[in-house]
Amino acid sequence: MSNSLRASTAGLVIVDKARLRLGWTKTSTARWWVDAHTSRATLRRFWQGDRIQREIFIAICEAVGISDWEAIADASSGESAIIADISTPYLDWHEAPNVESFYGRNQELTQLEQWIFGGCKLVAIVGIGGIGKTALTLALIDRIQSQFNCLIWKSLQSTPSVDSLIDSLLANFEPSADIIYHLQKQRCLIILDGLEADSSIYNQFIQKISRYQHQSCIIITSRETPKTIEIDNKTVYCLNLKGLAKTEAVELLRSRGFTGKEIGLSALIHLYRGNPLALKLVTPLIQLVFGGNIAGFLTQNTLVIGDRLRDILKQQFAQLSDLEQDILYWLAIWQEPIAFARLQTHLFIAIDPAMVLEAIMALERRSLLEKWIGTAEIAFSLQPLVMKVVTDELVEHATTEIQQVIETQDLRHFQILRTHWLLRPGTDDIAGDRILHQLRENLWRVYGATLPQTLEPIFLLLKDKSPLAIGYIACNLAAIIQQLSI
Known part of the structure; x- marks a missing residue:
């Protein structure tokens, strides 16, 4: 009896159905090769129809719940390899992460395949943190990699510059001065994972890829649509990834x-x-x-929200402009959809409406807003996950501002508390206001029962100050003190 086995075409179909039930990808779910006591490379060879060690072949089948491994094995005695759906001459995805599980997304996968095999040169998969952009890309590779001469996965989080990216890409080919030459010479699939808002250094490179004629395809994952990508209906597409059905x-x-x-x-x-x-x-x-x-x-x-997702969203929030952050703070205070005209009236300093519109468009491009279409006009709100993180940021910054003013007696530390009225507009429910309650609890932990007396001197600092300098400071402090007496 041979000490090596390979899967038959029919057997691979059976295994494919088994792994789908578990939510596993073909070659990116680490648990699969760990449970089978093997490696990703061997699992890939299994899918390619190559012969692998008998014990490992059996373990791969058993890991997805298939005990009848003989039904999977190719019974023929020939030595020719079965060409399965992921066979590629060259693979470099050492930087590709592992995924725990993957479910559904059949509509998105079908759409991506249609774009790529329809002549698309550049695809951007965008969406909020944790939505599954990388997992979707890995699942897509499972289905299409055999149609390319080479596959290269690059994580932009570990690539500090466009020059180092190009150098690392060129290292996979014969020496040449231009990456476009190789994209034209052979059909390559290149994944650039994690292109974020501060990655403007890649803009020229992305433009070059999308402008030149070649037979390859580049997939980009990002939390927002890169500004330099001009979406068209022929060679450049963008998939805005939403949550699971x-x-x-x-x-x-x-x-x-x-x-x-x-x-x-x-x-x-x-x-x-x-x-x-x-x-x-x-x-x-x-x-x-x-x-x-x-x-x-x-x-x-x-x-x-777990620490991992919270860190992702906080990092994205920190990269926003001051105006974009101000808009998110107001939406967190409102806690309900608000129309553009109404939002603009609450901005403390008058701003060109065009700038506000551009900021809203940028926030929507980053998948941070939810759009509500009513009978009158479009309104905007925050996704619940974003609402939670922005509210926590608002309370944290407001707490810090009050502590700094108490310590220094310098009103210049007031920023958010000057420009944002923390009580939800249109209501006087101070007792039930979530943000004011959270802020009061933070301050109480620091100052205890002395908090009212500690805040009182700040009102003296506000005397004789202009309305512009005072803003909402007095209103916010009064609301905090009023909550203490409830």
């Missing part, structure tokens, strides 16, 4: 230990807008603290 999100939750029939499951998916990473991060808490009771978690009327 309900059925796909249910499958993800089932893989995390839920039955899919829990009360509140649909509400949980909607609350997190189908964000795969957010759902994965919140489920351990629901199981540990609430015993798997989703409805019990939802009654807390709060949003839990």
